[in-house]
Amino acid sequence: MAQDAARNLSVLEQRQRHRLHEGVKVIDSVTIQASAKRIFEFWSRFENLPLFIGHLDSVTPLSNQRSLWIWKALNGHKQIEWESVLIESEPYHLISWKTSPDSEVHHAGSVIFRELPYGRGTVVTVRMLYDPPLGGLADIFERIVGESPQYNLMNDLKKLRQLMEVGEIPRVDGQPTGGQPEEINPALH
Amino acid sequence: MKAVCWQGAKQVEVERVPDPQILNATDAIIKISSTAICGSDLHLYDGFIPEMQKGDILGHEFMGEVMEVGPDVKNLKIGDRVVVPFAIGCGHCFFCERKEYSFCDNSNPDSTMADQVYGHSGAGMFGYSHLFGGFAGGQAEYARVPFANVGPLVVPPGVEDEKLLFLSDIFPTGYMAALNCNIQFGDTIAVWGCGPVGLFAIQSAYLLGAERVIAIDRIPERLAMAERVCKAEVLNYEECDVLDELRIKTGGRGPDSCIDAVGMEAHGTNFYSRYEKTKAAIHLATDRPVALREAIQACRKGGTISIPGVYGGFLDKMPMGAAFAKGLTFKMGQTHVQKYMPALLDMILSGGIDPSFLITHNLDLNDAPEAYKLFQEKKDSCIKVIMKNH
Structure with a gap:
């Protein structure tokens, strides 16, 4: 049983690797205290991705296989978009996608879910490939994914963990600090 | 506000x-x-x-x-x-x-x-x-x-x-420091630092079954509180050689567990403590582990070093040889x-x-x-x- 599972997993990982062969490649993984089923189902709804992927402004499903991804940078002043096609969806194990052939930007990604025994959570391993575009889009693309894609992915996965485990992303922006003018919160007085 | x-x-x-x-x-x-x-x-x-x-x-x-x-x-x-x-x-x-x-x-x-x-x-x-x-x-x-x-x-x-x-x-912190010592009946616990965490550690050590607690500091009012309120035996490190005193007080065996409730800004009196202060000032090291070094040296073989005192960065000249030779256990953390x-x-x-x-x-x-x-x-x-x- 365990051997079969291991073999299946290595096949999945090989397939995951083969999808990505050029451009900027990043890989990272995170362990989340939730079932593979729950995380798989959350990720399968691509419209959830902007909840934890920085700069990804929205994902709109166009059909069962296709979705429109809109990225924004510079406080929303710059935008880039592409159409993604679902390549594989193997319940609770693997999801992979890539941009449609007529896209200006080439991107492919895959995620595998490996549930650990004894309540140790689920390892989520993500691989992403970005093929930087030429011309006018290059600059904005650079801002969205180019500066430190590895760092971005790591942060995105931490946010995914926060969402799956606690349902919210902790924040401190908006809290008081010295040097700001006093403001009254009426609920407190 | x-x-x-x-x-x-x-x-x-x-x-x-x-x-x-x-x-x-x-x-x-x-x-x-x-x-x-x-x-x-x-x-x-x-x-x-x-x-x-x-x-x-x-x-x-x-x-x-x-x-x-x-x-x-x-x-x-x-x-x-x-x-x-x-x-x-x-x-x-x-x-x-x-x-x-x-x-x-x-x-x-x-x-x-x-x-x-x-x-x-x-x-x-x-x-x-x-x-x-x-x-x-x-x-x-x-x-x-x-x-x-x-x-x-x-x-x-x-x-x-x-x-x-x-x-x-500070109360849970002193308590966890004592809990980390895995205290057995008859144990002698030595506590470096009689600030609030050290004082709570003394009280908690007794609550958890320690036979004796020996507390080390240099500030008279803190030593007085450790002695009168918390019932510890006390040592003023400016007035005695702590390692000698601990050895004698424990019949040569050493305290069963040592608690470093001082952390990274330890003062100390010897050459090394002045050296540590200088190093920290010129960023050659970030923390001054004077109390911790002494705790490692004093602790009995197979004992536990429990560290509620905060460390933030890098320590210099830790007596790892002593810790290894005596098979010490280290417990620490927030x-x-x-x-x-x-x-x-x-x-x-x-x-x-x-x-x-x-x-x-x-x-x-x-x-x-x-x-x-x-x-x-x-x-x-x-x-x-x-x-x-x-």
């Missing part, structure tokens, strides 16, 4: 700043009745902890009344009286599930720096630099408490703040306050312990700049400062 804001090394000011707002669904806002200055706040005050920003609101020991709750707060209601743990736990991650709240995976909103410096980030903390999340602290009129379903402990009315406030940090609070509250309510004995200065929040100075210089017999909003 008023808040105590860090301005730079050795400089804090009481400023008027915006009131906190609910930012997330499980936030609560507490109206602070009492707050304290912790020994570890002095590491911030002295500029030993990196990633502080001008204007940061200090303070991680506080209690008060719940004034506002986010829509997903189920365990608290407006008007509840609560004590807030200094380290923030989400309640759901791998570590919080094991009640290791100070290791929380999710409560540091920007863990990049801590991940790089320490390999992994621990929990976010109130008022303890942007390395640990940059959360505004509790030396203020109000504080926003995230993950409010998990942290704040509801306490009954009618018991004064002075007895309850130290559940937020306290899992939420884990110990309920039992310690029961102990206070049943009269088993009254933590208020520590308080030497009961001041107003407006007095914070003087209070920090007083505490840092250990002047006016200062052991513990609490501050109130009047």
Whole structure:
């Protein structure tokens, strides 16, 4: 049983690797205290991705296989978009996608879910490939994914963990600090 | 509202700043009745902890009344009286599930720096630099408490703040330090540092079955409190050779466990302590492990070194050979306050312990700049400062 599972997993990982062969490649993984089923189902709804992927402004499903991804940078002043096609969806194990052939930007990604025994959570391993575009889009693309894609992915996965485990992303922006003018919160007085 | 804001090394000011707002669904806002200055706040005050920003609101020991709750707060209601743990736990991650709240995976909103410096980030903390999340602290009129379903402990009315406030940090910290010693009947425990955590560690060691506790410090009033209130045998390290004394007092065997309740700014008297101070000043090392070295040297073979004192960076000349040769066990880390609070509250309510004995200065929040100075210089017999909003 365990051997079969291991073999299946290595096949999945090989397939995951083969999808990505050029451009900027990043890989990272995170362990989340939730079932593979729950995380798989959350990720399968691509419209959830902007909840934890920085700069990804929205994902709109166009059909069962296709979705429109809109990225924004510079406080929303710059935008880039592409159409993604679902390549594989193997319940609770693997999801992979890539941009449609007529896209200006080439991107492919895959995620595998490996549930650990004894309540140790689920390892989520993500691989992403970005093929930087030429011309006018290059600059904005650079801002969205180019500066430190590895760092971005790591942060995105931490946010995914926060969402799956606690349902919210902790924040401190908006809290008081010295040097700001006093403001009254009426609920407190 | 008023808040105590860090301005730079050795400089804090009481400023008027915006009131906190609910930012997330499980936030609560507490109206602070009492707050304290912790020994570890002095590491911030002295500029030993990196990633502080001008204007940061200090303070991680506080209690008060719940004034506002986010829509997903189920365990608290407006008007509840609560004590807030200094380290923030989400309640759901791998570590919080094991009640290791100070290791929380999710409560540091920007863990990049801590991940790089320490390999992994621990929990976010109130008022303890942007390395640990940059959360505004509790030396203020109000504080926003995230993950409010998990942290704040509801306490009954009618018991004064002075007895309850130290559940937020130093009482559980002293208790966990003693628990980490795995005390067996007949054990002798040596405690370096008779500040608040050291004093609670002494009391906790006796509660957990220690036969003898020997306490080490240099400040007469602290040694007096350790001796009279906490019933420890005491050693003034400026007046004796601690290693010789400990050896003689324990019949040559050494203390079964040693607690370093001093941490990275140890003073010491010998050549090495002056050398450490110089190195820290010119950034050749960040922490001064004088107490820790002595604890390792003194501890009996197979004993435990328990470290509630805070370390932040790199130590120089640690006697690893001695630790190895004697097969010592090291236990350390930030306290899992939420884990110990309920039992310690029961102990206070049943009269088993009254933590208020520590308080030497009961001041107003407006007095914070003087209070920090007083505490840092250990002047006016200062052991513990609490501050109130009047």
